[in-house]
Amino acid sequence: MDTHVRPTHPVPLTHAAQLDRLAEISVRVGLNLAHGQELVITAPLDAAPLVRRITEHAYRAGATLVTTFYSDDESKLARFRFAPDDAFDVAAGWLADGTAQAFRGNAARLAITGENPSLLGGQDPDKVARANRANSRVNRPSLELITNFAINWNIVAYATPAWARTVFPNESEAVAVEKLWAAIFAASRTDGDDPVAAWAAHNATLATRGRSLNERNFSALHFRGPGTDLVVGLADGHLWAGGAEAAMNGIVCNPNIPTEEVFTTPHRARVDGFVRSTKPLSYQGTLIEDIMVRFEDGRIVEAHASRGENVLTRVLGTDEGASRLGEVALVPHSSPISQSGVLFQNTLFDENAASHLAVGQAYTKCLSNTEGQDAATLAARGANSSLIHIDWMIGSNEIDVDGITQSGDHQPVMRRGEWA
Amino acid sequence: MDTHVRPTHPVPLTHAAQLDRLAEISVRVGLNLAHGQELVITAPLDAAPLVRRITEHAYRAGATLVTTFYSDDESKLARFRFAPDDAFDVAAGWLADGTAQAFRGNAARLAITGENPSLLGGQDPDKVARANRANSRVNRPSLELITNFAINWNIVAYATPAWARTVFPNESEAVAVEKLWAAIFAASRTDGDDPVAAWAAHNATLATRGRSLNERNFSALHFRGPGTDLVVGLADGHLWAGGAEAAMNGIVCNPNIPTEEVFTTPHRARVDGFVRSTKPLSYQGTLIEDIMVRFEDGRIVEAHASRGENVLTRVLGTDEGASRLGEVALVPHSSPISQSGVLFQNTLFDENAASHLAVGQAYTKCLSNTEGQDAATLAARGANSSLIHIDWMIGSNEIDVDGITQSGDHQPVMRRGEWA
Ligand SMILES: [Zn+2]
Ligand SMILES: [Zn+2]
Ligand SMILES: [Zn+2]
Ligand SMILES: [Zn+2]
Incomplete structure (x- = not known):
């Protein structure tokens, strides 16, 4: 024994x-x-x-x-x-x-x-x-x-x-x-036999998904569903991330526990169409429900909410970058958090129940070859800049996502909320 | 009504x-x-x-x-x-x-x-x-x-x-x-009819005591009692403080709640004799009991304790000023805290039950006309300088204190722990 x-x-x-x-x-x-x-x-x-x-x-x-x-x-x-x-x-x-x-x-x-x-x-x-x-x-x-x-x-x-x-x-x-x-x-996967090993396996799955998206190097994503018809351009040289990642101090860590998303940097000037939120956003004490926004050339030009619209309007007015996207993330509807049916009213959990967007600051780590590039260069590549970074959920089992290749072809990425 | x-x-x-x-x-x-x-x-x-x-x-x-x-x-x-x-x-x-x-x-x-x-x-x-x-x-x-x-x-x-x-x-x-x-x-005088007024009255008493000591402008204090025969020179132009005081931002405040002491700056180079502590000192988690130290020309040249002597020795070795005095304070044995009979093992309370000394940093506020004076000038006047400031109790109902005037006369200040 x-x-x-x-x-x-x-x-x-x-x-x-x-x-x-x-x-x-x-x-x-x-x-x-x-x-x-x-x-x-x-x-x-x-x-x-x-x-x-x-x-x-x-x-x-x-x-x-x-x-x-x-x-x-x-x-x-x-x-x-x-x-x-x-x-x-x-x-x-x-x-x-x-x-x-x-x-x-x-x-x-x-x-x-x-x-x-x-x-x-x-x-x-x-x-x-x-x-x-x-x-x-x-x-x-x-x-x-x-x-x-x-x-x-x-x-x-x-x-x-x-x-x-x-x-x-x-x-x-x-x-x-x-x-x-x-x-x-x-x-948070605390209950299996070996939680540290369970996290290693989960990280491997997310890494595979990110690699596949990086290889296809889409020019844009197209989200379609009830209340949503949105083309999200991706930043030039964008990288998909998810699960464990290496910080610049060399340490490989998992910023979010739990995490189910793969995400990248959208192009701050190439987002067009309209989109509806699929879960309430809890923003520093206020619940913002049924967000409906319209984008033109990357900027939100119209924003409504059935509840908390005044807070939403203020947030989007924080600075120039607050009405542009800093993140786009894909999460299958079958994620354990979504399946729990619990609305946590907390971004850490709810963003892992659904595909989402974030207005505000972009993650430089989701861009290739940034070393030595100044703010103007990063912005020209599409990276947004803002005091804020706020995620809100747009995914559900009614949403289809296509990838638009650099040559303009459409490839299925998600169908009815699941990886295609 | x-x-x-x-x-x-x-x-x-x-x-x-x-x-x-x-x-x-x-x-x-x-x-x-x-x-x-x-x-x-x-x-x-x-x-x-x-x-x-x-x-x-x-x-x-x-x-x-x-x-x-x-x-x-x-x-x-x-x-x-x-x-x-x-x-x-x-x-x-x-x-x-x-x-x-x-x-x-x-x-x-x-x-x-x-x-x-x-x-x-x-x-x-x-x-x-x-x-x-x-x-x-x-x-x-x-x-x-x-x-x-x-x-x-x-x-x-x-x-x-x-x-x-x-x-x-x-x-x-x-x-x-x-x-x-x-x-x-x-x-802390919370229980009277009007605690804010009670504090105003208490502050007035302490102010009167300080004024009287300032008027007499002693050259030194002489402590005598069991295990104690110590002359503490006072800094040139020392000022006695106690109770409410004006901070340099102009606000009159009471740094310690409770407080019963009047205190001033001793001369860092003019302390001679020996002294025994009358209450344990609780220093950052360690109890130091029965401190016995001997001073020569302001410096502690010998230090013992029945418990915690190694911590005491370390503390006194922190830096050059840690083995010299930065404060001398007078508290009557009849102070309410002393009368409670409780050993709080906390300086805020125990220092207000007994007259005390502090090794380490002096209070510049206890010196007159310091404006524009540099560190060397303040040190020459007697103000000590150190990373630490640690109070330890030397008063009891067995301690007599004399004031030594600038002309060398002795005047009674305390007898058997009470104001003379
Ligand atoms: Zn995200
Ligand atoms: Zn985010
Ligand atoms: Zn004191
Ligand atoms: Zn003190």
Whole structure:
């Protein structure tokens, strides 16, 4: 008998064991943290139990220092309730500068998501927009280090009570939290015999898919379905990415846990037609539903929503790049997250249930041969630039996608939401 | 009947009401926060309920942004247990730089104390010392802004379970926490009819005491008692401070809640004799008991302790200024904190139970006419300079203090621990 053999039918894992596995996946797969790296974590206060498991795994992996910034919904809300009006143009630039300095010094970055999706729903949208704009402005340098993939980074989720209540409004809090955890653990692949090996296999599948799209080197994608007829031009020398990737510091990591998408950089000036969102977008506390937009020459020239239209309009007006695309991603409708039927109201999960677009900042890593190219050159190749990057879902089992080759031929890519 | 009249015999306050008063005292008296200021808070995770009350009071007072850095004992301990050896010379310089930038931008600073006094007691003292040194080094710029009183700042306490268990080891955790809260609320003067007015009266008493010492302008103080015969020279042009003071940003605040001391800057080169500590010193997790040190020409030339001597020796060796005095403070033995009989194992409280000395950095605010004077001039006047500032208690009801006038006369200042 070999003590290293794992049982074929393991006993169901306890919550504590699953949480520890999520922490291990985050550190070993998500971040692939290297000996000697610092780690900077952001997390809701409720997520302290996961932060502690991650902190231990990080130090075991050789981290020199783990610094966690906790956020607290109640304190955040107090500002909108009680602060003077001039407060909302203020942001902690000093903290953003410090964080960017950490990343430039090769600190890894981990975000634990679990915020209440509707926290700021009842607050003055003007204050919310001003606060977001002030934050985006000061965080631009560190956001660029993330979007340019200078360092290894990861996002994982924690089932906070406020989030769970929003996702399962008809359940008691305890049941809602339990259901949300079950969905998070399943989507994050914590429950198999060997979660690290399961992630390696999943990464291999996504890599194969990306390679096939790179070989075909489409000029554009054509999305068709109810309310949607959209041609999305792809950037010159675009690259498809998905699953594990090498950051510029040489570390191969999995930025999103879970992830099901392959994605690339669209051409900021070559998007035309109209498109309808297939899932609500939860944007910093506001739910935006039934987005319908029309593009001309890459720019959104018309935007509507059945709910949250004013927030949508503000977001698109953040800057010149906020009304152009920075990402296009393909996710089959059969993805486990889509099949769970849960609307998480959290981009990390919902974007992995459906093909999607993002307005705003593009990922330079999704372009070939960028070294030494300046901003103007990248823009001419099609890479968009903005303070924001916001994903919204346009995929479903009613959407067909064609690839348009450089010579103008159409090739089926997806049919009724599945790979063709 | 006037609805503004407060009842003469108020009903005992609930815990929530006392906590809210502590928050109000911290914001209105401790910080005296001004409209338009940012506020930076550090706090143990357990203190979230007080952070939330303080955050609300801060925004009501006109704060633009409250940023809280939570610390977690368990995560801190994980580093000493699991991190590689080379981790302990690393500190978050990027965060220290950011914080200093916030203070230079006139952010106010609030520290909530409540850490477990013996958290690191069982850890490798070498690692603890290296980690402290690395932290002190990067935090020097922001520490200097605090010690030079560039901005309004405040420390208050929160009765965490770990701290309460250390202070009341023979009680259940619930009883220990309740007892510690009672002691904190009493010392912080939360329970009278009008706590803000009570603080104004207390500040007036301390100001009178300081003025009297300033008028007498002693050359030195002479401490005598069991194990103690020490002459502490005072810096040229020293000023006594205590209670409310004006920060250099013009805001009059109360840095310590509670406070009972009047204090000034000793002369770094004119301290001679020997002295024994009268209370244990809890230094970043280690308890140092029965300190006995001998001074020659201002420098500690011999140091012993019945417990924690190795940590004491390391601390005194941090840098050149770490073995010289930066503060001398007088506190009557009848101070409410001393009378409570509780050994808090926390400097904020224990230093207000007894007269004390601090090794390390001096307070420039305790010197007259410093404007335009460089470091060499300040040092020649007697102001000490160091990465550290650590208070340890030398007062008791067995200690007499004389003031030595500039002409060499002795005048009684304290007898058996009380003002003479
Ligand atoms: Zn995406
Ligand atoms: Zn995206
Ligand atoms: Zn003192
Ligand atoms: Zn002191």
